[in-house]
Amino acid sequence: MPEERSTEKERKRRETLTAFLRAEAQAQGFDLCRITGPDAIPQAPARLKSFLEAGYHGTMDWMAETRERRGDPRVLWADVRSIVVFGLNYGPDEDPRGILSKPDRAAISVYARNRDYHDVIKGRLKEIATRFAARAQEDVKVFVDTAPVMEKPLAAAAGLGWQGKHTNLVSRTHGSWLFLGSMFTTADLVEDAPEFDHCGSCRACLDSCPTAAFPAPYQIDARRCISYLTIEHKGPIDPELRPLIGNRIYGCDDCLAACPWNKFAAQASEMKLVAREDLKEPTIAFLLDLDDPTFRSFFSGSPVKRIGRDRFVRNVLIAAGNSGDRSLIYRCRRLAGDGSAVVRGMAVWALSRLMEAGEFSAFAAERPVEADSDVRAEWDLAGMKQ
Structure with missing residues (x-):
């Protein structure tokens, strides 16, 4: 009996903390909040190894340098018991590819038309983490993109969506337009079921890439990706690829915008970032x-x-x-x-x-x-x- 009472008490605690966390996420404007465990992506290390060995990471040496921590959340933090993944919709009000037919204008990726999302999301996550840690009396750590965390596989394992053929996360409710952030905690929380792949035979994202950066479905060669070339790559850009870049001066939205699941992205949070007018179509x-x-x-x-x-x-x-x-x-x-x-x-x-x-x-x-x-x-x- 004492053991049964203890088990029931722990179950109620997990449920209470999980409900509290979801409420805090909603209050901070996140559209999605789901939970997985640190052992949920066992295939990630092998996939990362193949990606790096193929040289698809280009000059992003930091990916190889942090490979061990990136591939296994427990290597990053041994005490983690639950991983919470948050999603914030940033879907545009119109198809961002419209500007590509205006050669006198410059195309800036949708995500970069307002404040740096790293700062926005991290600020909100810290608010959640502070209140959650005080409530749960557990340790927490928050991460947004720049840390060695494989957020897309973890988001898929938590059920926010699945990694599409363009390797980005696709959501049934928000299409390809989600900012991701995560919170690691020593608390034991109620885990969500993973999402299944719903791409089917569709290859719209693959066919939309101007530079053929996808050697195969679910694989990307960053060395041909316009987002990598215009943001991460520091030196001269391959002369053969320059004409294909068109007027894309910071990032590329083509594969994201081509996703048919975007028709559901209109269900946007009122707290979604709104693009600066002067960054929509600068000359x-x-x-x-x-x-x-x-x-x-x-x-x-x-x-x-x-x-x-x-x-x-x-x-x-x-x-x-x-x-x-x-x-x-x-x-x-x-x-x-x-x-x-x-x-x-x-x-x-x-x-x-x-x-x-x-x-x-x-x-x-x-x-x-x-x-x-x-x-x-x-x-x-x-x-x-x-």
Whole structure:
């Protein structure tokens, strides 16, 4: 009898804490809150190993460096007993691919059109964690994307959705538009059932990728992914991929926007982040004029700020080169003398696309001696194409 009473008491405690946690999540504006255990993703280490061995992570060396912790939540924190995964809908009000037909405009990924979601979600998670820890008298840790946590597999194990063929999480209630955050705790909570894969024979996300970044369903080669290239990759971008990038200057929403499950994403929280008007369709001309202080001011609070002005202008120059807009030539000429080598190099490429052959040759003849090898390579490449 004492053992039965103890078991019943623990069951009620788990249920009470779980209900409290869900209520706190709702109060903080999260659309989904579900729970799984630290042993719920046993397949993750092997899949991560294959991904890394194939080189699909590109220059993201931190993924390999944190492989052990990333693949197993217990390696990250040995005392964890429950993992709570939170989802916040950020679905756009319209199809974000509409801007791709406007070459004078720059396409910024939907998630980056407001405040940095890392800061927004982490602030809300800390509020929840503080109250939960006080109530449960248990330890907690919160994570949002930047920590070595495989949030998408954990979210699928917790039942928020499933990892689609584009490798992102897909929800039956919010499509492909979910920010994720997690809370690890030593508390024993009621776990939810995992979600099943509902992609079926659909391959809309795979077929929508401009750069063919999916070598197979459920696999992504970051080295060809526009989001990786415009955000994570620091140096010059592969010349063969530049024309395929179009006017996407920060991230890419194509595979997310193509998902048929997005029709349910309209069921949005009233606390959803609303895009800044000046980040919906900024002009390429305006963005080319950003120096470092202006860049920092304009993108204050935005995740775009984290890549820095030079890498950002590199991306805008690719969009300029793809625009066919000769009115941008004088801005690109000015940037060909920029203090940043990556900017100078991409300005050369943009000019080689916008100028007539004779015009570019005359400009090339006037250029000063270039010390950077990557920029010299851009001049050589541009000269070969003229």
